[in-house]
Amino acid sequence: xxxxxxxxxxxxFAYAPLRFLFKNRIFLLTLKLVVSGLFxxxxxxGFAHPRKENRFTWALFWGIFWALFMVATLPTLGRxxxxxxxxxxxxxxxxxxxxxxxxxxxMQNRFFGISLLVIGWWGVYYAMPGIYRxxxxxxxxxxxxxxxxxxxxxxxxxxDYCKYICPIGVLSRAYGKLSFTWLGTYKxxxxxxxxxxxxxxxxxxxxxxxxxxxxSMTDCTxxxxxxxxxxxxxxxxxxxxxxxxxxxxxxxxxxxxYLFILAAIPVTMTFxxxxxxSMVADExxxxxxxxxxxxxxxxxAISATGLFAFLHALFFTIASALMGMAVASKILGKPFGTVFxxxxxxxxxxxxxxxxxxxIEQFLTRGYExxxxxxxxxxxxxxxxxxxxxxxxxxxHWFGILKWVGVVxxxxxxxxxxxxxxxxxxxxxxxxxxxxxxxxxxxxxxLYAGYIFxxxxxxQHPHAMHHxxxxxxxxxxxx
Numbered sequence: 001x002x003x004x005x006x007x008x009x010x011x012x013f014a015y016a017p018l019r020f021l022f023k024n025r026i027f028l029l030t031l032k033l034v035v036s037g038l039f040x041x042x043x044x045x046g047f048a049h050p051r052k053e054n055r056f057t058w059a060l061f062w063g064i065f066w067a068l069f070m071v072a073t074l075p076t077l078g079r080x081x082x083x084x085x086x087x088x089x090x091x092x093x094x095x096x097x098x099x100x101x102x103x104x105x106x107m108q109n110r111f112f113g114i115s116l117l118v119i120g121w122w123g124v125y126y127a128m129p130g131i132y133r134x135x136x137x138x139x140x141x142x143x144x145x146x147x148x149x150x151x152x153x154x155x156x157x158x159x160d161y162c163k164y165i166c167p168i169g170v171l172s173r174a175y176g177k178l179s180f181t182w183l184g185t186y187k188x189x190x191x192x193x194x195x196x197x198x199x200x201x202x203x204x205x206x207x208x209x210x211x212x213x214x215x216s217m218t219d220c221t222x223x224x225x226x227x228x229x230x231x232x233x234x235x236x237x238x239x240x241x242x243x244x245x246x247x248x249x250x251x252x253x254x255x256x257x258y259l260f261i262l263a264a265i266p267v268t269m270t271f272x273x274x275x276x277x278s279m280v281a282d283e284x285x286x287x288x289x290x291x292x293x294x295x296x297x298x299x300x301a302i303s304a305t306g307l308f309a310f311l312h313a314l315f316f317t318i319a320s321a322l323m324g325m326a327v328a329s330k331i332l333g334k335p336f337g338t339v340f341x342x343x344x345x346x347x348x349x350x351x352x353x354x355x356x357x358x359x360i361e362q363f364l365t366r367g368y369e370x371x372x373x374x375x376x377x378x379x380x381x382x383x384x385x386x387x388x389x390x391x392x393x394x395x396x397h398w399f400g401i402l403k404w405v406g407v408v409x410x411x412x413x414x415x416x417x418x419x420x421x422x423x424x425x426x427x428x429x430x431x432x433x434x435x436x437x438x439x440x441x442x443x444x445x446x447l448y449a450g451y452i453f454x455x456x457x458x459x460q461h462p463h464a465m466h467h468x469x470x471x472x473x474x475x476x477x478x479x
Contacts, residue, residue, distance in 0.1 A: 001197040002189045002232035010237045012181070013227070022235055023227045036086040039142075045378055046139025054135040059374025061138050063367050070172075071359045075240070075352050078179035079172045082221035087146065088162055091153040092203045092223070098154035103164065110163070110170045110253035114260055117167035122264040126272060126306035158205035163219050171261060173219060174254035178348055180240040183220055184212040189232035201229035208233055215248040241409070244345050245416045255344035259438070262347060263317035264310065266354040266403075266442070270449050272309035279456040286312040317438065321347075324437020331431040332423050342421075343435045346414035350442055353406025357399040364389040364396055403446065410439050 007014035013023050020027055038060055046057040065081075073080040082088055124131060131137050145167075152161035162169050185198065190209045198208040204219050208226045211217050227233045239245075275284050282288070289312070290304035299307075321344070329339040359367075369387045376383040389396045414436055418428050433440070 001195045001230050002186075002193065005186050005189050005231045007234065008236065011234045012237065013235055023224060025228045028224055032084050032086075032089045035084045036089055039086040041378065043139045043142055043146075046135040050134070050136040052134070054377075055370055055374035056378035057135040057138050057374075058133065059371040061142065062133065063371045063374065067359050068363055068367065070168075071352065071355045074172065074175040075178040075349075075356065077181050077222070078176035078217075079220065079222050081168070082162070082172050083223050085168075085221070087149040087166070088159065088203075088221055088223065091149065091159055091161065092225075094150055094153040095157060095159060095203065098156075100157040101155055103156040103160040108160070108164055110251070111256070112165050113167050113170045114253060114257050116165075117171060118260045118264050121167065122268070123307075123310055126268060126310040127302050129303055129306060159203050162204070162221065169219075170253050170257050172221075174251075174257045175348060175352055176217070177243055177254075177345070178241045178352060180238055180242075182211075182236045182238045182242070183208060183217055183222060183226075184234055184236065185209045185230075185232045186234060187212065193230075193232070197229040198226040198233055201225045215243050215246050241348070241413060244348070244413050247420065250341040250345070252341055255341050255347070258344065258347035258351070259318055259321055260314070262351045262438070262442070263313045266351055267317055267445065268310045268313040270445055271313055272306050274449055275452060276305055276309060277459050278452050279459060280452065281459065316441065320441040321438045324434045328431040328435040331427055331434065332421065333427070334421070334423070339435070343414060343417050346410050346417060346436070347438055348413065349406040349409040350403075350439065351406075353409070354403040357402035360399045360402075361396055365391055407439060407443060411436060414439070 012018040022028075042057050042060040045054060049057075070081050121132070132141050149161050149166070152165055153159070185208055193209070196207070196209070199206065202208065202220075203223060203225060204221065206218055206220055208220070209232075211220070227235070271284070271286055275281065276287055278284075282291075286308040287305055290308045293299075293308070294304050321340075325340045325343065326336055328343070329336040332339060365387055369385050372383060372385045375381075376385075414432070418432060418435065421428065423431075
């Protein structure tokens with residue numbers, strides 16, 4: 001164990017205020033306890049106050065945890081959400097007293113978590129609108145997730161639930177690669193280490209002293225337990241998405257996570273919450289498919305349009321990726337799997353930056369007001385709060401430019417990863433547009449949506465879109 005080290009200027013632990021925020025054990029423990037307390041209280045509040053007037057449950061889970069904190073921290077700090085997650089926090093202690101069994105190999109499949117997120121959340125969200133957004137629905141969802149998580153923590157060692165089963169686990173690991181922070185160690189200090197204190201302190205059973213050499217933080221959740229065990233651990237500022245510009249061992253589930261999440265969120269929302277509300281909505285293929293299916297199947301409480309928008313989004317996104325990468329692999333003379341899982345990391349910025357712009361706009365026009373009112377309601381306070389902006393403020397819509405930042409970033413990552421391949425330059429040039437097929441599809445979708453709304457306009461109804469071509473969820477008038 002190293003007790004003293006001379007820190008670099010780009011090491012956040014070198015500065016007292018940042019060291020307190022990210023390394024101070026008492027502060028981090030207090031923060032995790034507060035977050036866990038709010039988590040439990042919001043679940044209770046959802047059951048105790050099941051009506052829509054309950055704003056607190058929505059504010060915590062869908063206003064702060066998901067839409068704002070998750071989307072904002074992944075491209076900046078990385079897996080900070082996992083670092084304060086109530087499940088992971090409690091799981092560290094449950095695992096210590098649990099059975100510590102080895103998880104069966106068939107369960108050690110990260111596609112379990114992806115499937116739960118894409119189908120169990122987003123598929124249900126579009127097919128049965130609002131089922132999770134009610135206070136009771138939200139409380140039930142997170143209660144079930146908590147029970148399942150605790151059972152897995154008790155049964156298996158090394159926090160295997162976080163790695164393979166948690167719906168957020170693979171997603172946060174994959175998108176955390178975009179961040180400009182990096183947890184590693186001082187190589188010179190680790191050279192003579194014989195105690196491996198950082199590895200012994202890690203609840204995930206990881207070896208932080210190998211992160212730099214592997215160019216991968218693997219399943220690190222930024223719980224910061226290792227930073228208290230050894231001073232050689234560093235939390236550095238790096239070039240954004242720096243690891244994606246260098247060689248590392250690809251994880252297949254991460255590339256598929258990029259595709260599935262891109263399809264499930266930005267693409268489906270453009271289809272269902274966007275184009276399906278245009279004046280020519282009935283001409284859209286997912287709407288026509290839904291109308292055709294309704295002639296033969298009774299969907300009852302299921303939204304056929306939402307379901308088929310989701311399915312079409314998955315089909316178009318995945319098909320464009322597979323076909324484009326297949327052609328690129330032929331041009332490059334490389335196996336399809338090698339090309340797909342190496343260059344597929346370029347998809348990472350698309351969802352994050354589309355969602356980031358939307359999350360900021362939502363927070364300014366609606367979220368801030370609802371979050372403050374929700375917390376005031378839960379703790380018996382009286383507040384008079386107004387939104388920070390309205391949809392009539394044109395400057396708010398400038399955050400939409402972030403999705404184009406994501407496009408540029410994705411193309412740059414693709415270029416950097418393609419350059420590393422040992423192939424003739426002319427082949428790389430020819431393969432580039434095909435490898436970028438998903439990015440080009442995403443560009444075309446946004447341009448097409450803009451064209452449709454400029455040309456035909458929006459249906460006039462209470463939940464109409466606030467501006468042409470944007471990706472958004474249902475909006476209610478701001479009070």
